[in-house]
Amino acid sequence: MGSWQRLLLFGGVSLRGAGGACAPLGGRRALVCRRQLSGSENETLKQRRTQVMSRGLPKQKPIEGVKQVIVVASGKGGVGKSTTAVNLALALAANDSSKAIGLLDVDVYGPSIPKMMNLKGSPELSQSNLMRPLLNYGVACCILVYCCSMSMGFLVEETAPVVWRGLMVMSAIEKLLRQVDWGQLDYLVVDMPPGTGDVQLSVSQNIPISGAVIVSTPQDIALMDAHKGAEMFRKVHVPVLGLVQNMSVFQCPKCKHKTHIFGADGARKLAQILDLDILGDIPLHLNIREASDIGQPIVFSQPESDEARAYLRVAAEVVRRLPPPAQ
Numbered sequence: 001m002g003s004w005q006r007l008l009l010f011g012g013v014s015l016r017g018a019g020g021a022c023a024p025l026g027g028r029r030a031l032v033c034r035r036q037l038s039g040s041e042n043e044t045l046k047q048r049r050t051q052v053m054s055r056g057l058p059k060q061k062p063i064e065g066v067k068q069v070i071v072v073a074s075g076k077g078g079v080g081k082s083t084t085a086v087n088l089a090l091a092l093a094a095n096d097s098s099k100a101i102g103l104l105d106v107d108v109y110g111p112s113i114p115k116m117m118n119l120k121g122s123p124e125l126s127q128s129n130l131m132r133p134l135l136n137y138g139v140a141c142c143i144l145v146y147c148c149s150m151s152m153g154f155l156v157e158e159t160a161p162v163v164w165r166g167l168m169v170m171s172a173i174e175k176l177l178r179q180v181d182w183g184q185l186d187y188l189v190v191d192m193p194p195g196t197g198d199v200q201l202s203v204s205q206n207i208p209i210s211g212a213v214i215v216s217t218p219q220d221i222a223l224m225d226a227h228k229g230a231e232m233f234r235k236v237h238v239p240v241l242g243l244v245q246n247m248s249v250f251q252c253p254k255c256k257h258k259t260h261i262f263g264a265d266g267a268r269k270l271a272q273i274l275d276l277d278i279l280g281d282i283p284l285h286l287n288i289r290e291a292s293d294i295g296q297p298i299v300f301s302q303p304e305s306d307e308a309r310a311y312l313r314v315a316a317e318v319v320r321r322l323p324p325p326a327q
Contacts, residue, residue: 060208063177066102066185067325068210070241070318071203073233075225077194080246081215082112083292084282085191087308088213089139090299091315092187099186102133102140106176106203107193108169117141118295130181137300142180173202186325194225196232204236210322211241213279218245218266226267230274241321242277243267244314247284277321280314283307 063069072085082105089103105113114120119141123131133140182188193199203209212233216226230240245267250259261284271278282288285307291298299308 060206062326063180063182063188063207065182066188068186068322069188069190069207070322071190071192071209071212071233071238072215073192073200073212073229074194074215074222075196075227075229076216076222079215079217079222079226080282081194082107082116082191083288083297084213084215084244084246084311084314085189086113086116086292086297087299087311088315088318089187089189090137090297091308091311092189092319093138094299094303095312095315095319100140100184101138102142102182102185102188104142104176104180104188104190106173106199107191108172108199109193113141113191115295116292116297126181128181130179132181137297140182140185142176142182169198170202173199174206177203177206196228200232201236204233204238208326209238210325211239211318213241213244213318214276215244215246216267216270217247218260218263220263220266222262223266223270227270227274230276239323240274240276241318242279243271243274244279244282246282248281250284253286277317279317279321280310282310282314 070088072081072088074081086103089101092099093101103113103117105111107113117134117136117139119134119136121134123134123142126132131142133142135141190203192203212230214226214230214233216222226243230243233240245265247262248260248267249264250261251257252259268278270276283306287302287305288298288307291301298305299311302308
């Protein structure tokens with residue numbers, strides 16, 4: 001901060017300070033007072049600003065047993081974020097069978113992973129009173145819609161709406177982050193809710209995140225929100241690994257003609273603006289939707305399909321861009 005500027009509107013009062021210069025603004029009785037700061041004063045102000053900005057923020061604490069956290073996010077709903085998160089988790093396991101993978105759903109108001117992963121029931125509690133994740137397709141899952149809160153003592157049914165205020169949501173997120181026994185995981189994939197609100201900030205500020213994956217369709221409206229999502233992670237110092245362009249093209253199963261229903265290469269253009277990479281293109285295909293609806297994700301149920309291979313390539317690109325895990 002080379003100089004400071006203060007605008008004073010005091011009607012007919014004229015203020016002149018020592019060492020300051022006063023100038024009228026637009027004929028109104030407004031004064032702008034300027035004073036050049038010395039180097040030591042400038043540094044002191046920077047330090048104070050840093051202290052104020054960090055005051056009240058929670059101290060990041062790793063999730064016990066989890067080496068790296070990957071968040072899958074989008075600024076907008078309906079772009080296939082949860083489908084991407086599920087298939088990314090399965091693809092990480094398929095690409096390297098030696099890795100242990102977990103999947104955490106923090107989309108409080110619209111959790112869809114229970115259906116996609118074909119999971120029902122409530123988790124058991126460990127001897128230390130921590131929830132044990134449900135397991136399917138080799139991936140450990142913890143999902144709010146099926147997780148009982150030890151403090152509330154009831155289950156949230158699948159079809160019941162979650163009508164909670166912000167403090168209740170934050171309490172639930174805290175429990176999902178701190179009261180789950182994940183064992184030892186190499187990667188925990190977190191399915192984030194759409195938007196850039198309380199949940200995103202809470203997760204980003206409470207745990208160290210290795211990288212964020214932004215999902216968007218090529219449509220301009222979706223890209224506007226994806227841009228905001230990427231910028232939010234940058235503001236909270238979370239590395240953005242790249243963009244996934246979902247529903248990139250539709251190929252007619254009969255004539256094989258390709259149609260860009262949501263536009264062509266929109267996410268690639270956004271990636272250039274943000275100086276990010278495209279992690280991969282996922283086509284708009286009936287098989288992906290049907291496999292998700294019956295709880296058998298495409299990477300698991302049709303691993304040799306072109307659609308599954310697209311997710312496998314995305315997973316490989318994600319791993320390639322991850323920083324080395326903290327020791």
